[in-house]
Each structure stands twice: as structure tokens, then as C-alpha cells.
Amino acid sequence: MSVIKTVDRSTARGSAREAASASMDAASRPLRDKRRGQGAKAQLVAWAFLAPVVVYLVLFYAYPLYRNLDLSFRDYTLRSFIDGTADFVGFDNYVEVLTSSTFGPAILNTAVFTLVSIAVQFVIGLALAVFFFRKFPLSSTLRALFLVPWLLPLLVSASVWAWMLNSDSGVINSLLGAVGVPQINWLTSPQWAMVSVLIANIWIGIPFNLVLLYSGLQNIPDEVYEAAALDGANAWQVFRRITFPLLRPVSAITLLLGLVYTLKVFDIIWIMTRGGPGNSSTTLAIWSYRLGFGSGSPELSPAAAVANLLILLAFAFGIVYIRLQSRMARA
Amino acid sequence: MQYSERNIVITTTHRVRAGAALLLATAFVGTLAACSTPTPGGDTAGGSYTLWDPYPDRDASSTWAKAIDACAADLGITIERNSGNTGDTVKDMTTAAANLPDIAMVDNPKVSTLADAGLLTTAAENGLDVSNIEPNILSAGEIDDDVYGVPVGANTLGLYYNPAVLEAAGVDIASVTDYASLTAALEKIVASGKKGITFSAVGTEEGSFQFLPWFWGAGADLTELDSSEAEAALQLWTDWVTKGYAPNSVISNTQGTSWDEFLTGDFGFAENGSWFKSAADDAGYLSIQVPGIDGGAAPAPTGGEFITIPVQKDTSRYATSTKIVECLSDGSAGADALGYVAPTADGQAAQLAADSSLEFWIGAVGDAKPRTADNLGISYGVISEQLYTAVQNALSGAASPADALKDAQAAAAEKLK
Numbered sequence: 001m002s003v004i005k006t007v008d009r010s011t012a013r014g015s016a017r018e019a020a021s022a023s024m025d026a027a028s029r030p031l032r033d034k035r036r037g038q039g040a041k042a043q044l045v046a047w048a049f050l051a052p053v054v055v056y057l058v059l060f061y062a063y064p065l066y067r068n069l070d071l072s073f074r075d076y077t078l079r080s081f082i083d084g085t086a087d088f089v090g091f092d093n094y095v096e097v098l099t100s101s102t103f104g105p106a107i108l109n110t111a112v113f114t115l116v117s118i119a120v121q122f123v124i125g126l127a128l129a130v131f132f133f134r135k136f137p138l139s140s141t142l143r144a145l146f147l148v149p150w151l152l153p154l155l156v157s158a159s160v161w162a163w164m165l166n167s168d169s170g171v172i173n174s175l176l177g178a179v180g181v182p183q184i185n186w187l188t189s190p191q192w193a194m195v196s197v198l199i200a201n202i203w204i205g206i207p208f209n210l211v212l213l214y215s216g217l218q219n220i221p222d223e224v225y226e227a228a229a230l231d232g233a234n235a236w237q238v239f240r241r242i243t244f245p246l247l248r249p250v251s252a253i254t255l256l257l258g259l260v261y262t263l264k265v266f267d268i269i270w271i272m273t274r275g276g277p278g279n280s281s282t283t284l285a286i287w288s289y290r291l292g293f294g295s296g297s298p299e300l301s302p303a304a305a306v307a308n309l310l311i312l313l314a315f316a317f318g319i320v321y322i323r324l325q326s327r328m329a330r331a
Numbered sequence: 332m333q334y335s336e337r338n339i340v341i342t343t344t345h346r347v348r349a350g351a352a353l354l355l356a357t358a359f360v361g362t363l364a365a366c367s368t369p370t371p372g373g374d375t376a377g378g379s380y381t382l383w384d385p386y387p388d389r390d391a392s393s394t395w396a397k398a399i400d401a402c403a404a405d406l407g408i409t410i411e412r413n414s415g416n417t418g419d420t421v422k423d424m425t426t427a428a429a430n431l432p433d434i435a436m437v438d439n440p441k442v443s444t445l446a447d448a449g450l451l452t453t454a455a456e457n458g459l460d461v462s463n464i465e466p467n468i469l470s471a472g473e474i475d476d477d478v479y480g481v482p483v484g485a486n487t488l489g490l491y492y493n494p495a496v497l498e499a500a501g502v503d504i505a506s507v508t509d510y511a512s513l514t515a516a517l518e519k520i521v522a523s524g525k526k527g528i529t530f531s532a533v534g535t536e537e538g539s540f541q542f543l544p545w546f547w548g549a550g551a552d553l554t555e556l557d558s559s560e561a562e563a564a565l566q567l568w569t570d571w572v573t574k575g576y577a578p579n580s581v582i583s584n585t586q587g588t589s590w591d592e593f594l595t596g597d598f599g600f601a602e603n604g605s606w607f608k609s610a611a612d613d614a615g616y617l618s619i620q621v622p623g624i625d626g627g628a629a630p631a632p633t634g635g636e637f638i639t640i641p642v643q644k645d646t647s648r649y650a651t652s653t654k655i656v657e658c659l660s661d662g663s664a665g666a667d668a669l670g671y672v673a674p675t676a677d678g679q680a681a682q683l684a685a686d687s688s689l690e691f692w693i694g695a696v697g698d699a700k701p702r703t704a705d706n707l708g709i710s711y712g713v714i715s716e717q718l719y720t721a722v723q724n725a726l727s728g729a730a731s732p733a734d735a736l737k738d739a740q741a742a743a744a745e746k747l748k
Contacts, residue, residue: 077448078421078425078444078445078447078448079447079448079449081425081448082425082428082448082449082450083449101738101742162583166580166583167578167579167580168578168579168580169580183579185579185582185727187582187583188579188580188582188583188726188727189579189727189728190727190728190729273583274533274534274535275534276534276582276723276727277534277582277723277724277726277727277729278720278723278724278727278729278730280727280729293418293422294535294716295536295712295713295715295716297444297709297712297713297716297746298421298422298425
């Protein structure tokens with residue numbers, strides 16, 4: 001019994017016990033072994049705690065990424081996808097994708113879609129954030145209403161936009177028609193298809209910008225505004241010299257997150273125009289899906305190559321984001 | 332003393348725990364074994380078979396589900412039905428390659444793709460009798476003299492018209508015999524304040540399906556998309572859209588949306604499928620076959636699913652699977668349940684006896700040809716994608732019909748190289 005008690009106590013205050021029993025060599029050796037065992041055990045426990053994250057990362061990030069790379073470096077057909085006998089073709093799929101007549105329009109469309117979307121979303125979001133920052137009756141109710149586009153399922157918003165923009169029976173054309181504007185083929189003409197998906201995407205993205213920028217505004221100390229008011233600054237000067245510069249960190253993050261989110265937008269475009277007519281609203285994401293699943297003849301390998309290019313793009317912006325974040329953390 | 336006593340207690344606890352664990356494990360293994368115990372004996376009576384179909388809109392109370400239940404009852408088995416989206420068939424079957432269903436219903440142009448991937452068995456392997464199936468319907472499932480499954484039935488496209496609109500515009504349907512007279516009729520209808528024609532030119536397989544009667548009717552061939560015949564067909568559609576005889580929305584219309592437009596009663600004509608026959612009957616609409624460029628009837632593509640038997644590890648299952656397929660395709664029960672024309676002459680005769688108004692559509696199916704015919708097989712998917720892209724480009728004004736078709740032919744040739 002007493003032996004057990006000693007051992008028990010030694011775990012509780014190990015170092016004290018060790019000092020006290022320094023002369024009792026025979027007794028202290030097994031004790032040290034035991035502690036070494038506990039160190040390994042602690043290590044094991046640490047790994048056990050780490051395991052879920054590691055398993056999660058491997059299963060849901062590393063493996064899919066590996067599979068996608070594998071798909072893009074081999075020539076997969078439906079048959080070889082099943083029996084796993086696709087030939088290694090190196091960068092052939094990438095060459096095919098890069099020299100495809102769809103590549104140019106797809107890159108251009110992706111750039112236009114992403115840049116115009118986030119620029120307009122940001123400007124409108126910032127204007128609304130500044131507007132709602134001055135508290136007025138019902139301002140919080142109104143602000144909540146502005147979140148609706150964000151809460152709606154994308155499938156619903158995109159379908160409703162497609163419906164409203166219908167050339168022959170859409171409400172937008174009938175409104176325009178009432179003031180004498182001739183029929184605009186929003187979704188079915190190459191000139192307007194991109195504009196249409198942009199309108200829908202901007203509408204959906206405004207709440208995201210509004211919320212982030214509004215919370216950024218709340219972090220600007222009131223004293224600065226009070227000092228500006230005492231100095232007699234007008235509204236534009238206050239915005240130009242105080243709000244905008246002090247909002248810069250939040251703005252940067254809003255823009256970068258917006259960039260990554262917009263790069264991968266698929267559902268809105270697919271539902272509204274399917275990337276068409278022709279290639280006029282085809283972005284990289286749409287192109288990849290169309291190659292892989294859109295037609296009766298799945299081209300899995302080129303589809304994976306396009307997807308990898310998109311991942312590379314998003315990854316580059318992700319690094320910019322992390323750089324920016326760490327620089328701001330240091331500042 | 333106390334020490335040893337405690338030791339004993341611990342050991343006992345361990346023993347109890349180990350015992351409990353052993354008990355649990357045994358129970359678990361037992362349960363597993365009970366689950367995986369195969370149906371005893373090899374007798375064909377009994378057993379559970381799986382069937383995948385692309386009709387999620389037909390629930391358990393539908394006539395189709397009941398037709399399956401009836402077959403299951405006849406054979407003394409249970410059939411587990413699983414419905415997926417028709418656009419996902421190829422993807423679903425590919426990912427399930429190791430664990431395929433006993434029966435899979437596959438849209439006919441996809442049969443060759445799945446057969447080429449090695450997922451389907453031939454009639455020679457599974458013992459299906461295909462001798463009484465109408466050859467033009469069956470040929471969608473034929474590759475190099477092997478037959479992969481049988482059609483549950485067939486549907487095709489025709490030209491519905493609204494007699495009230497035609498009468499008001501002074502158009503006699505008998506005068507509509509070729510492309511020129513049809514265009515003249517559309518002009519009259521539009522002049523009378525109504526709308527000409529609606530169809531589906533959407534950028535998917537549906538768009539190609541709808542364009543093919545005009546394409547084939549002009550004498551064009553799918554292996555040469557940029558022929559002058561093909562250009563004539565695409566020019567016809569493009570002119571209709573630019574002149575306002577067809578609404579601009581045809582570029583994004585699915586066949587369902589197009590039918591909804593026709594049901595407004597404002598349109599003179601609508602190209603659509605035999606599956607809307609009963610809706611057309613209710614509304615008082617009639618139909619003719621799509622005319623050829625210089626008269627006669629254009630061959631329309633056949634639609635409809637094949638009942639296929641995917642590859643199984645346990646080949647003894649084919650015997651019963653074959654009986655299920657025969658039960659669903661013999662006679663007209665399966666086709667009736669789906670609103671299709673029966674695949675056999677006997678079945679068609681039975682359908683005609685039950686409803687004489689089906690004569691038109693049975694005739695149209697007889698004139699129709701499968702999209703994968705002319706030995707296209709899996710190339711059809713590649714060609715079709717380029718064809719509907721060309722149609723989209725021409726109708727939207729992104730390219731002239733000639734340029735659009737030239738690009739399409741170049742792209743298809745490049746991919747089929």
C-alpha cells in the first residue's frame with residue numbers, strides 16, 4: 001500500500017520527490033523509467049489530439065488535390081477511370097487546355113467577372129456601410145433587409161434573376177419597354193450575357209461587403225470624428241481623410257476574400273446562361289465543369305487541368321492575403 | 332496483505348471487462364454475419380434486385396413504379412428502385428463501377444459511352460432476346476454487332492400546331508410541306524399578331540436533339556457539320572429568330588419551358604416530343620411530322636431509355652435480371668407507364684388498339700433514327716456538343732451559321748482525332 005502511495009505522490013510533485021530521493025538510487029531508477037514512459041504517453045496524447053485535424057486535412061485536402069493532379073497528368077477516359085489504367089502524358093492536358101480556343105475567352109471572362117464584381121460590390125458595399133453607420137430610425141431593420149441576398153440559396157437567386165431577365169417575358173424587359181427601350185436579349189446575346197451574370201453576382205455579393213465594412217467602421221474611434229467636426233471638416237473630407245484610410249486594413253481583407261470567392265463562382269453563371277451563348281460568359285470554373293460533366297463525352301483530364309489552373313490562381317491570391325494579414329499583424 | 336487483495340480486485344475487474352468485451356465482439360460479429368448471410372440456396376425465386384432509373388419525378392404511386400412492382404410480383408423477387416437525374420447517369424455509373432445495379436435505365440445516346448467504358452453486358456453475355464425489337468429503335472444500343480440492353484420504348488419529336496391560331500392567320504396546315512412553306516406560314520401567323528414557333532435550342536443535348544430533324548431533313552450528315560445542307564438548316568433557324576418568327580428565348584429554352592410557352596396559346600407551332608401528346612390532346616393541339624427541306628417527312632431522332640444489365644461479379648444474377656428486362660419491355664406495360672411508343676410491333680399494335688390517336692406517333696417513331704446511328708457510337712457525344720454550340724453561336728448572333736458550323740466541324744474533328 002505504502003509503495004503505491006509513494007508512486008502516486010511522485011507523479012503529483014515529481015521534481016521535489018526526485019530531489020528528496022536523490023540518494024536512494026535503487027528506488028529512483030524505476031521512477032525515472034516510469035516518467036520516461038509518461039513522456040511518450042504525453043506525446044501519444046498530443047498526436048491523438050492532432051489526429052482528427054491531420055486525418056481531416058489528408059482526407060479532404062491532400063487526397064483530392066493529389067487525385068486532381070493525377071487526373072490532369074494522365075489521359076483518362078471513362079474506361080481508364082474505372083480500371084485505373086490511364087497513361088501518363090505529362091503536361092499534354094495543360095498544353096491542350098492552354099492552346100484551346102476557349103482558353104482566351106475563359107481567362108478574359110474570369111478576369112472581367114472577378115474584377116468588375118468585386119470593384120462594384122466594394123463601392124456599393126462601402127457606400128451602404130457609411131450610410132447605415134449614421135444611426136437613423138429603422139436603420140438596423142433596413143440593414144438586416146440588405147442581408148437577404150446573402151441568405152437566399154444561390155439556386156433561388158440565380159433562377160429568379162434568369163426569370164426576370166428573360167428576353168420575351170421577363171419583368172425587366174417589360175419595365176424597359178414601358179419607357180421605350182427596345183427588347184434586350186439579356187441572357188441570350190453575346191454582348192449582354194456577361195453583364196447579366198455580373199448584375200446578379202454583384203447583387204448577391206453586396207451584403208458580404210456591407211457587413212465586413214460596417215464592422216470595420218465600428219472600430220474607428222469616435223474621438224477622431226469629433227476632432228474632425230471641431231476642425232470644421234465637411235462630410236466628404238471626413239470620408240476622404242478619416243474613414244477611408246482607417247478602413248484600409250478591413251478593405252484589403254474584404255477585397256481579397258471577395259476575389260477568392262468570386263474566382264470560383266459557378267452556380268450563378270451555370271443556372272443563368274450555362275456559360276453561353278457560345279463562350280460569352282464562360283469562366284474557368286464553368287469551362288472545367290463543362291469539360292468534365294457538361295456533355296455526353298466526359299473529358300476528365302482536361303477538366304482537371306483547368307481546375308488546377310484555377311486552384312493555382314486562387315492559391316496565389318491566398319498567399320497575397322496571408323502576407324498582407326501578417327504584415328498588418330506586425331504593424 | 333491489502334496490496335495483494337487490491338491486486339486481485341483489479342484482476343477480477345479486468346477479467347470482467349475482457350469478458351464483456353469478448354461478449355460484445357461476439358455479438359457484433361454475429362450481427363455482421365447475420366447481415367451478410369446470403370440468401371440460402373441458389374433458387375431464382377426470391378432475392379432482391381436493384382434498378383436505377385432516371386425518373387425521379389415518378390414516385391412510388393406512379394404507373395411506372397407499379398409496372399416494376401408488378402414484374403417483381405410475377406417473378407417472386409423484390410426490386411429496389413432508385414431514381415437519379417438523367418444528366419448524372421454517366422457520372423453515377425462511373426463512380427459506382429465496383430458496385431453496379433442489376434438493372435440500369437440509360438438514355439439511349441449514352442448507352443454506347445457506358446458500353447465502351449466496359450460497364451454493360453452484351454445480349455450474348457446476359458442472354459437477352461432482342462429479336463422482336465424494332466430495328467431502328469434497337470440500333471442505338473448496337474455497337475459492332477453487340478447489343479447492350481433493350482429499349483423500354485421510344486419517343487420522338489413532331490411539330491405540334493394550334494389550329495385556332497392557324498385558322499385566325501389564314502394558314503392551311505396542308506400547305507405546310509417543306510421549309511419554305513413552313514416559313515411562309517410563320518410569316519402569316521406573325522402578321523396576324525400571334526407568335527410563330529417555339530422550340531428548344533438550349534446549349535445541352537436537348538438542343539441537338541431538337542435541331543436534328545431540321546439538320547437531317549436538309550440532308551446533312553453528323554460526320555460533316557459544315558456541309559451546305561447543314562448550313563441551310565441552321566440558316567432556317569437563325570432567320571426565324573432574327574425575323575422574330577421564333578422568340579429569342581429559344582436559345583435558353585428547355586423543351587419543358589418551350590412547351591409552357593406553347594401552352595399560352597399565342598404560338599402557331601411548337602416542335603416538341605411525343606411525351607406531351609396527352610397535354611396536347613387536352614388543349615386541342617394537333618401535330619404533323621417535321622417536314623424535310625424539299626417536302627416529305629424529316630427523320631426525327633429517337634428518344635427514350637434503354638434497359639441495360641450492368642456487369643456483376645456474380646454472373647448468376649443475369650438470369651433473373653434478364654427476366655426483369657423482358658417483363659418491362661415485352662408488350663406495352665413499361666412503355667405505357669412512361670408515355671412511350673412500345674419497342675415491339677406487338678406492343679405497338681396493342682397500344683394502337685387501346686388508343687387509335689397514337690397512330691401518328693407510332694408512325695413517327697417508325698420513321699425516326701437514333702442519334703448514335705450511322706456507326707457514330709461514342710463519337711456522337713463529341714459531335715453533339717459542337718453542334719449545339721454552333722446552334723447557340725448562330726442564333727445569338729455571335730457568329731454566322733457558316734462560321735459557327737465551320738468552327739464546330741474543326742473542333743469535333745480535333746477531338747475525334
